[in-house]
Amino acid sequence: MPxxxxxxxxxxxxxxxxxxxxxxxVFEHDHIVHSGGAILRFDDRTVVIQAGVSDLSYFNRADCEFFELKKR
Known part of the structure; x- marks a missing residue:
């Protein structure tokens, strides 16, 4: 499915x-910088994504674009 x-x-x-x-x-400057994982928390400046037990990634909301990938 697309x-x-x-x-x-x-x-x-x-x-x-x-x-x-x-x-x-997650895209930053038109490049994929992260794919997979779920949002753990966020605030006005930062989005934290957890892809594994100890795999946390921090992204600046102003510098990045965030997309949900869902199946049709």
């Missing part, structure tokens, strides 16, 4: 993706 990317822009978008533990793809 996948659909939904851009996560607002706090509501990020909260929804976090609650549903949806896989996240």
């Amino acid at each position: 996948a659909v990317n939904r851009r996560l822009v607002t706090d509501y978008d990020l909260q929804d993706a976090m609650e549903r533990q949806i896989g996240i793809r």
